[in-house]
Amino acid sequence: MCLGVPAQVVELKEGGRIAVVDFGGGVLREVDASFTPVKVGDYVVVHAGTIIATVDPEEAVESIRTWNEIISMLKAEDPGEPGGQGA
Amino acid sequence: MPALERIAKLYRGDEMARKVVDAIHAVARRIAEREGRDSLVKIMDFCGTHEWTITHFGLRSLMPSNVELVAGPGCPVCITPAYYVDVAIRLAMDGVKVFTYGDAYRLPGSARRGAGIRTLAEAKARGGDVEVVYSMLDAVRRARESGKESVFLAVGFETTTPATASPVVQGKIPVNMTIINVHRLTPPIARYVFENVPGIPLRGVIAPGHVSTITGAKAWRFIPEEYGIPTVVAGFEPLDVLLAILEILKQIFEGKPRLVNEYTRTVTWDGNLGAQRLMAECCDVVEAAWRGIGFVPDSGLVFKDKYRRVDALKQYGIPELTPEEWSYDLPPGCRCADVTLGKAKPTDCPMFMRACTPANPYGPCMVSMEGTCSVWARFGGAGLAEEIARDIGLEP
Ligand code: SF4
Numbered sequence: 001m002c003l004g005v006p007a008q009v010v011e012l013k014e015g016g017r018i019a020v021v022d023f024g025g026g027v028l029r030e031v032d033a034s035f036t037p038v039k040v041g042d043y044v045v046v047h048a049g050t051i052i053a054t055v056d057p058e059e060a061v062e063s064i065r066t067w068n069e070i071i072s073m074l075k076a077e078d079p080g081e082p083g084g085q086g087a
Numbered sequence: 088m089p090a091l092e093r094i095a096k097l098y099r100g101d102e103m104a105r106k107v108v109d110a111i112h113a114v115a116r117r118i119a120e121r122e123g124r125d126s127l128v129k130i131m132d133f134c135g136t137h138e139w140t141i142t143h144f145g146l147r148s149l150m151p152s153n154v155e156l157v158a159g160p161g162c163p164v165c166i167t168p169a170y171y172v173d174v175a176i177r178l179a180m181d182g183v184k185v186f187t188y189g190d191a192y193r194l195p196g197s198a199r200r201g202a203g204i205r206t207l208a209e210a211k212a213r214g215g216d217v218e219v220v221y222s223m224l225d226a227v228r229r230a231r232e233s234g235k236e237s238v239f240l241a242v243g244f245e246t247t248t249p250a251t252a253s254p255v256v257q258g259k260i261p262v263n264m265t266i267i268n269v270h271r272l273t274p275p276i277a278r279y280v281f282e283n284v285p286g287i288p289l290r291g292v293i294a295p296g297h298v299s300t301i302t303g304a305k306a307w308r309f310i311p312e313e314y315g316i317p318t319v320v321a322g323f324e325p326l327d328v329l330l331a332i333l334e335i336l337k338q339i340f341e342g343k344p345r346l347v348n349e350y351t352r353t354v355t356w357d358g359n360l361g362a363q364r365l366m367a368e369c370c371d372v373v374e375a376a377w378r379g380i381g382f383v384p385d386s387g388l389v390f391k392d393k394y395r396r397v398d399a400l401k402q403y404g405i406p407e408l409t410p411e412e413w414s415y416d417l418p419p420g421c422r423c424a425d426v427t428l429g430k431a432k433p434t435d436c437p438m439f440m441r442a443c444t445p446a447n448p449y450g451p452c453m454v455s456m457e458g459t460c461s462v463w464a465r466f467g468g469a470g471l472a473e474e475i476a477r478d479i480g481l482e483p
Contacts, residue, residue: 003136003297003456003457004136004246004296004297004300004323006091006094008091017257024091030224031222031224032222032223032224032250032253032254034253034257034361035249035253035359035361035362035364035365036359036361036362037361043090043091045297045300045353047246047247047250047297048188048221048222048223048243048246048247048250049221049222049223049224049225049250050222050223050224050249050250050253052246052249052297052300052301052359052362053297053300053301053353053354053359054353055091055094055352055353056351056352056353057090057091057093057094057352059351059352060093060094060097060098060352061093061097062351063349063351063352064097064098064103067107067330068103068106070337071106071107071110071333074110074113074114074337075110075113078113078117
């Protein structure tokens with residue numbers, strides 16, 4: 001029920017209340033865009049025929065970078081890791 | 088859509104996943120060194136789709152021995168009281184057209200197997216007019232096209248509620264259509280678990296990503312603040328869940344429980360304000376029943392009086408379920424509520440994969456795609472299959 005499927009907005013209708021989205025592979029669908037402001041080209045999450053959120057592809061990359069740093073820091077702190085600083 | 092494919096690739100990459108699993112083991116070992124033999128970290132997910140990710144990708148088999156992943160109340164169909172299913176079945180048999188999401192089509196009401204009509208699917212087989220729809224938008228369109236007296240069985244958590252609220256508030260529900268509103272809210276049931284389920288010292292929470300797109304990450308702040316439990320809002324790729332587990336372990340080790348949003352590409356701190364406004368405009372928050380569990384404070388939504396025209400219960404003179412009227416509403420022997428509250432695993436139920444299978448479900452947790460029993464039954468791969476086999480005594 002809470003499944004969300006990523007898609008891209010290809011067209012807006014009825015003053016932006018309805019969006020045509022592309023689920024990939026040419027699968028297009030009209031969905032409710034009335035409560036999530038979107039533009040054509042935006043990546044979105046679609047749930048039960050409504051757009052519930054937008055997806056920020058740059059943030060996805062940035063977030064992985066940050067986690068990589070966190071993991072490196074953890075490794076440096078770990079006394080069990082070779083090269084760790086010891087407890 | 089290259090950008091979406093890139094994200095999928097990034098979050099399913101083996102190399103990064105391996106690194107995170109190694110880090111999980113390293114931190115878990117340090118926790119075990121400090122806590123000794125009895126060290127156990129139970130982490131609960133609150134979303135059927137997280138449980139799907141964990142089970143489908145076999146993440147349990149990658150966990151250190153002192154880390155246990157437990158499924159919590161993440162399935163709205165599973166906790167929809169039998170009462171409302173019965174109401175929908177009765178209306179369908181009285182000639183009203185009933186729209187439902189596919190997930191609730193085979194959801195049993197209170198009738199016993201072989202005694203009366205149990206599900207909307209059975210109602211349809213006996214001549215009732217039941218139609219499965221993909222969305223509220225489709226239900227509205229089909230009701231208008233058919234011109235027939237229609238009812239929509241609206242189930243779901245915060246993720247789904249705005250879909251119902253939107254056409255109601257916009258005045259787009261056709262005159263021949265009403266709605267059975269069984270929407271439920273997730274933070275109150277999380278609180279219920281912490282307050283009322285003894286014996287599971289939960290030490291981490293993976294908060295539901297798609298619910299949080301609507302509520303905002305901020306909805307979960309009370310968990311670390313009031314209960315001292317590390318909490319991470321996570322996405323649904325295997326890497327998202329692994330990162331959430333790592334962050335929880337790190338917080339336990341550091342002794343600093345807080346709320347972290349791992350799913351920043353989609354979830355904001357404040358959430359979807361448009362959706363929140365719609366829900367507040369459309370509905371009042373009330374104490375509401377959860378199947379097999381009972382009434383939970385501030386956990387349900389009812390239409391505000393100004394929208395009584397679309398309220399099926401009011402239009403048909405059907406009373407709301409009250410705490411006085413509510414009685415235990417799971418099929419006899421079904422442990423769905425215990426599974427939902429993290430008190431039992433599906434394999435603890437003697438009917439699992441015997442009298443209750445995805446093809447012939449007995450209890451609600453086997454019906455919905457997101458029910459824990461259904462997820463375990465369909466995707467019991469990578470270690471889980473053996474665990475299930477052992478638990479139900481199938482192993483040689
Ligand atoms: S296996 Fe079936 S009967 Fe047992 S708890 Fe799950 S849904 Fe209920």
